[in-house]
Amino acid sequence: MVIIMTTEATAENIKAVIESIQSVGLTAQIMEGASQKIVGVIGDKRLMACLAIDAMDGVEQSVEISKSYKLASREFHPASSIIDVDGVKIGGGNIVVMAGPCAVESREQLFESAKIVKAAGAQFLRGGAYKPRTSPYSFQGLEDEGLRYLAEARDLTGLKIVTEVTEVEAVETVSRYADMLQVGARNMQNFRLLKEVGRGSKPILLKRGLAATLDEWLNAAEYIMSEGNQNVVLCERGIRTYETYTRNTLDMSAIAAVKHLSHLPIIVDPSHGTGKWRMVKPMAYAAIAAGADGIMVEVHPNPAKALSDGPQSLTPENYNEVMNGVFKLAKFMREEKLAIDTL
Amino acid sequence: MVIIMTTEATAENIKAVIESIQSVGLTAQIMEGASQKIVGVIGDKRLMACLAIDAMDGVEQSVEISKSYKLASREFHPASSIIDVDGVKIGGGNIVVMAGPCAVESREQLFESAKIVKAAGAQFLRGGAYKPRTSPYSFQGLEDEGLRYLAEARDLTGLKIVTEVTEVEAVETVSRYADMLQVGARNMQNFRLLKEVGRGSKPILLKRGLAATLDEWLNAAEYIMSEGNQNVVLCERGIRTYETYTRNTLDMSAIAAVKHLSHLPIIVDPSHGTGKWRMVKPMAYAAIAAGADGIMVEVHPNPAKALSDGPQSLTPENYNEVMNGVFKLAKFMREEKLAIDTL
Amino acid sequence: MVIIMTTEATAENIKAVIESIQSVGLTAQIMEGASQKIVGVIGDKRLMACLAIDAMDGVEQSVEISKSYKLASREFHPASSIIDVDGVKIGGGNIVVMAGPCAVESREQLFESAKIVKAAGAQFLRGGAYKPRTSPYSFQGLEDEGLRYLAEARDLTGLKIVTEVTEVEAVETVSRYADMLQVGARNMQNFRLLKEVGRGSKPILLKRGLAATLDEWLNAAEYIMSEGNQNVVLCERGIRTYETYTRNTLDMSAIAAVKHLSHLPIIVDPSHGTGKWRMVKPMAYAAIAAGADGIMVEVHPNPAKALSDGPQSLTPENYNEVMNGVFKLAKFMREEKLAIDTL
Amino acid sequence: MVIIMTTEATAENIKAVIESIQSVGLTAQIMEGASQKIVGVIGDKRLMACLAIDAMDGVEQSVEISKSYKLASREFHPASSIIDVDGVKIGGGNIVVMAGPCAVESREQLFESAKIVKAAGAQFLRGGAYKPRTSPYSFQGLEDEGLRYLAEARDLTGLKIVTEVTEVEAVETVSRYADMLQVGARNMQNFRLLKEVGRGSKPILLKRGLAATLDEWLNAAEYIMSEGNQNVVLCERGIRTYETYTRNTLDMSAIAAVKHLSHLPIIVDPSHGTGKWRMVKPMAYAAIAAGADGIMVEVHPNPAKALSDGPQSLTPENYNEVMNGVFKLAKFMREEKLAIDTL
Structure with missing residues (x-):
């Protein structure tokens, strides 16, 4: 998941977001540019389902980038099933x-x-x-x-x-x-x-x-x-x-x-x-x-x-x-x- | 329902369509123009649900023009429900x-x-x-x-x-x-x-x-x-x-x-x-x-x-x-x- | 932009992606999890328009997370225009x-x-x-x-x-x-x-x-x-x-x-x-x-x-x-x- | 074109619709059922483009049933073009x-x-x-x-x-x-x-x-x-x-x-x-x-x-x-x- 912060997001907002992510056992990484800050979340998508990051202060929106299914995915089972x-x-x-x-x-x-x-x-x-x-x-x-x-x-x-x-x-x-x-x-x-x-x-x-x-x-x-x-x-x-x-x-x-x-x-x-x-x-x-x-x-x-x-x-x-x-x-x-x- | 016949539809095709409509108790009306023939069907939409006119010879397609719901319609019950x-x-x-x-x-x-x-x-x-x-x-x-x-x-x-x-x-x-x-x-x-x-x-x-x-x-x-x-x-x-x-x-x-x-x-x-x-x-x-x-x-x-x-x-x-x-x-x-x- | 690498992406694939990003004057950041690697790109969206990262080896897909318009955005011009x-x-x-x-x-x-x-x-x-x-x-x-x-x-x-x-x-x-x-x-x-x-x-x-x-x-x-x-x-x-x-x-x-x-x-x-x-x-x-x-x-x-x-x-x-x-x-x-x- | 009249449409409403159709040189046909009246219009679709029947009193809506293109149609030109x-x-x-x-x-x-x-x-x-x-x-x-x-x-x-x-x-x-x-x-x-x-x-x-x-x-x-x-x-x-x-x-x-x-x-x-x-x-x-x-x-x-x-x-x-x-x-x-x- 990638969390896009608003341009006005404060350091405290970002801290709160990261703590929230860590509280469910996931790890967060910050990426900061001149005019934009984003927070990346890596780990089990199933844990992310418990996060409601979009509702936190300073958050513009979150974007899902990983799949939530596993057993049905080719990554999990590379050979075609018969x-x-x-x-x-x-x-x-x-x-x-x-x-x-x-x-x-x-x-x-x-x-x-x-x-x-x-x-x-x-x-x-x-x-x-x-x-x-x-x-x-x-x-x-x-x-x-x-x-x-x-x-x-x-x-x-x-x-x-x-x-x-x-x-x-x-x-x-x-x-x-x-x-x-x-x-x-x-x-x-x-x-x-x-x-x-x-x-x-x-x-x-x-x-x-x-x-x-x-x-x-x-x-x-x-x-x-x-x-x-x-x-x-x-x-x-x-x-x-x-x-x-x-x-x-x-x-x-x-x-x-x-x-x-x-x-x-x-x-x-x-x-x-x-x-x-x-x-x-x-x-x-x-x-x-x-x-x-x-x-x-x-x-x-x-x-x-x-x-x-x-x-x-x-x-x-x-x-x-x-x-x-x-x-x-x-x-x-x-x-x-x-x-x-x-x- | 309005049935649009193909330009090549024969008189027999039209006859078959009309008989099919009559067989479920509905009435049909033909409208003929220079290059187009259509058949109109008037009556209870619920009876029309038993017709598969589109599959008949000489039929281009049928178009539904009436509603299939009745109890939920304002025509049936003009006053707003509370x-x-x-x-x-x-x-x-x-x-x-x-x-x-x-x-x-x-x-x-x-x-x-x-x-x-x-x-x-x-x-x-x-x-x-x-x-x-x-x-x-x-x-x-x-x-x-x-x-x-x-x-x-x-x-x-x-x-x-x-x-x-x-x-x-x-x-x-x-x-x-x-x-x-x-x-x-x-x-x-x-x-x-x-x-x-x-x-x-x-x-x-x-x-x-x-x-x-x-x-x-x-x-x-x-x-x-x-x-x-x-x-x-x-x-x-x-x-x-x-x-x-x-x-x-x-x-x-x-x-x-x-x-x-x-x-x-x-x-x-x-x-x-x-x-x-x-x-x-x-x-x-x-x-x-x-x-x-x-x-x-x-x-x-x-x-x-x-x-x-x-x-x-x-x-x-x-x-x-x-x-x-x-x-x-x-x-x-x-x-x-x-x-x-x-x- | 966030670039999602395939699970099979090699270190070389990631290196090539990062070099490509840097070649247009943008900065890249890697985020690595147990089963997933993503690369974040921060900077001017207009420069990103010149990147065709999705076509590179080891890339599953890229996801846009920033806007490409600027003059029309409220971030650029916070007061409502009259x-x-x-x-x-x-x-x-x-x-x-x-x-x-x-x-x-x-x-x-x-x-x-x-x-x-x-x-x-x-x-x-x-x-x-x-x-x-x-x-x-x-x-x-x-x-x-x-x-x-x-x-x-x-x-x-x-x-x-x-x-x-x-x-x-x-x-x-x-x-x-x-x-x-x-x-x-x-x-x-x-x-x-x-x-x-x-x-x-x-x-x-x-x-x-x-x-x-x-x-x-x-x-x-x-x-x-x-x-x-x-x-x-x-x-x-x-x-x-x-x-x-x-x-x-x-x-x-x-x-x-x-x-x-x-x-x-x-x-x-x-x-x-x-x-x-x-x-x-x-x-x-x-x-x-x-x-x-x-x-x-x-x-x-x-x-x-x-x-x-x-x-x-x-x-x-x-x-x-x-x-x-x-x-x-x-x-x-x-x-x-x-x-x-x-x- | 088929014109569906409202259930409350009067004989005068229908008369006005028919006159409007005839005024552009098209012919109309009425179909009347127990609870529904529709008017069919046969003829050149290009003439119909000048009608605004839906805006007339007593009209529920009109439904187009014929094509407005001619030169591009297979009916006009049955053989596939090369x-x-x-x-x-x-x-x-x-x-x-x-x-x-x-x-x-x-x-x-x-x-x-x-x-x-x-x-x-x-x-x-x-x-x-x-x-x-x-x-x-x-x-x-x-x-x-x-x-x-x-x-x-x-x-x-x-x-x-x-x-x-x-x-x-x-x-x-x-x-x-x-x-x-x-x-x-x-x-x-x-x-x-x-x-x-x-x-x-x-x-x-x-x-x-x-x-x-x-x-x-x-x-x-x-x-x-x-x-x-x-x-x-x-x-x-x-x-x-x-x-x-x-x-x-x-x-x-x-x-x-x-x-x-x-x-x-x-x-x-x-x-x-x-x-x-x-x-x-x-x-x-x-x-x-x-x-x-x-x-x-x-x-x-x-x-x-x-x-x-x-x-x-x-x-x-x-x-x-x-x-x-x-x-x-x-x-x-x-x-x-x-x-x-x-x-």
Whole structure:
């Protein structure tokens, strides 16, 4: 942390700041120029969380310069992590595809989706049983019934199941049916939920919050990891910006940032990221080229009849085309040694 | 909803779109120009939530033009609501002040805060017992112990208690101690929590999400109200923008927007809204002048020792000055008939 | 500037960084902790602009901690500036009102507007002769003809004229007709234009860019001031955020920030800031309460016939009501010693 | 345009709205539901620009549903445009690379850069002679001297020259030296400049404004094209969002959006888009995979000594690696028929 003093700060102000820093076991260093004085604090960021230096006399402001997460950082764990989901490996050069409908709507719709997803070579079936929706009057998911259909679809196809858990009380139930638990964008800072899934052993797919910084996202991963569960996969799904043509703005550079800052795998969701099915293909290709460890896409047997997210769902034909391109491209990147794993 | 067809859309495409609209019980109208065809849909927005028109052939995109919330809308309830919190009225020209430390840190700190808060004329004591923090290594709150201190402080001072509830399981406990439950910014779209507090009878202070649109915010209120609890007060606390000088960007125009779109009272939190104690006074004055029904501010006996949000907490002296100005200004606005209640 | 070294940075890397800093005449200081090394740079920010430290080996990133503007800063000029526009004073507790139509459309429309504006007590007539418009097919302004009408309106009413200059070539002409030149949001970083108006003597109204940070805005003022012209008044007019209900998000906290960081006066434009005439009154009141030195509002004899910005223009009746409230409120703030000039 | 009436709107209000629409030669259609009335307007968007419907009685708001640009739209010109820059073709499956230093600093630096750029297979040398800088105290470019060096570098290497023009007065001079004129992000809505370059014949590289919507960007292209110059290439260079880890947020989905909405070629600038040299490679690959017609990258013989944008400049070694990957990837996409030209 660097503390910038006001130009009028007195020697006593500076002394008080330094004593405050030392009182929590950190060390301080003063740097003085002609017109500016700053105090640097070195040491464990976790101790700094107890300091409220900005409120002290003579302080203009403090600037954080170090990360508050540790377990999720590449500095702590230099090798890229590979997360094993019941035999399917995510990270380390393996490209994973998670596909399926936004919501589980019926046994028929899910099974039909599962067959399409499986045929094109995906490893995971996605589908929401509990749906967080902006309006209370929108379809809210089949809940437990949906979970049972997902488990049946796994038995039928061998696909792994990833599905969202939206509340602490449901973690146990969802864990019984799913192979991987998704923490959705709206719950990325539902810290109680993060801790709860952190105490379990199921791998977690942690979506980036709608307006979450990279730092907040990696701290959310830290919440899970600090409870014991190290099996976290990140998922970039678009952030909220001023642009309204797309549903969100897919932050493709988050792939590169995460590969630099963290050892955790990262996949990309171009369906939510754009909100438009037309854009799924180019953004899926871009994600793979940029070094993503996989993609998550929405596919529906009949998007126009979807109860949720129809506009961004692929038809079976579009989906097959995207999968074909994604796997060809991933193979090419790997064989030509263009694939990017760390920066 | 207005559906914009592509220039190549065929008569059959349009027919299919209209049939789809009619299938959910809505009516459609076609408008045709020289180079553009659009289809208008009139009727209950809740039925539209089941349509996935964008995924149909010949459709360029659909544009929502009506609101999805109803109970929270001023159209449904033209008179401004007054929320009664155990005798203290919020809305309808009454100015409410909720003040106190960010977090309950100890019995002494809270009691000292409560006395300061009370003396200057506030009606509510705020203070977090459960603290949502970006880092798992930051102080997480005293939890149940904090709730007990809050209840003791109420007995001591007669102040009403407002405190945050961050999870479904804690609603019952927090309801036992608090007079008003706060749903924080990070939980504004924790829909399970919204429903749970909607089933209770305690008034709710619903903070705006970090990147929530006005529409999403009012829909969050609708989640609570549709479960039965009509006692919702909104709280603007700053939104996330590109500007980093302030912690958030306080959206002062949200006051006016809410007064137009909804009948619910709205207060403003200039402490979180700016992140800087220096800015609390001007923003508190601005909120009152713009028509807010009150403010929520952080005050701490010794901000430099605060375990959370010290930089934005007022000292007792600053707090007294702000309160003096706020009450004078509110009285002036009311007496001069400048106060704004609806637009 | 603080330079954060990577954990793998060698002693040689640090040596090279320090030599680079010293080579431009600055001094460096090393701070070393158990797991982190940082280098602090103290001195003239203008010299730092020549350093590209981030590109050096062993450097994770550099963080700016000082301001790059000087003439515009309150540190350089502690007393609040009062800008004199041909006898009308802006700043120092004087509340200025600039009002008029978005665009000069005809002699009649302008004169009618001028009389309305004058009658309610404004000091400035605003009106665009050169209009920057998103689409090339929108009305682009009457240009020189518009300037002549503005000058006639001044003769008629005694109001001062403020109008936008959008290009270097027009500075001389506009300066001949106007009392104050406006640099619009879209030109806030048109550096050539800033320099050109900086070489003149006419006071400048510098609107904040659509996505400009406070730092960029004050640097834009610095461009003008560093050429000699110290007569700069800032105008907050809303920034671009994700919220679409309002045309822009009026950043009310910019008033307080500018009062802290700079000595320049700041006014607020609630018309562009919200894009909705209904919101002009509450936001005008808020601006005055927060300490703004004035407001700029759009008023039109018949907004529904306006060639530009009708939706946000006040009718004469609304305008009179806003003016009445603004002047009463300003008087009250001053007399009760609640007015905020510096923080 | 769709006009949403308030629930209280009278028959007279609606009549007045319709008459207003008809008065500019457009046709209106009413749609009436149980609780809502809307009026649709079909016809030339350019005529709508003269309407200020939102300011009329009984109007809640109007919503634009059609594009205001025409020449730049794919509807007007269904085939993808290929822009010929003195023999080098941009668009239509050709991948173009523009590379060079941020700023022309000296003859030696430029020539060395040009040789590096040429050797790796780029077609264009970029380099700023006029530099728009946030601070007036930063290096502002060599201006005309820089232009002469660029022309010499062309003679030496055969590379085409693309360089920024920041003001109307310089268009003629820059056109004499450069093969393609760049309009920078900060000038994207400098409408006078757009018109000026639109009257010339040199192809234009139009960078996206820092906070420009796709609609505003394509309207900026329309400004150029409506003056006669149809040779416009778009360049995505990152937009401003709340995320601060990267300098900007590269909006990769803009490639797909532009390919759908417009016939103009689009290239991507991952150097400005991220602000970090480490991220240039993954983002360059992503751009090509997503269907971009090329990339623009900053390369410097010695980034640590660069007078501008050192942190985001590639070293010669990094640059060669990126070029190798980009050309291999582009070839693969084309040969495997994965390349995306229109959606």
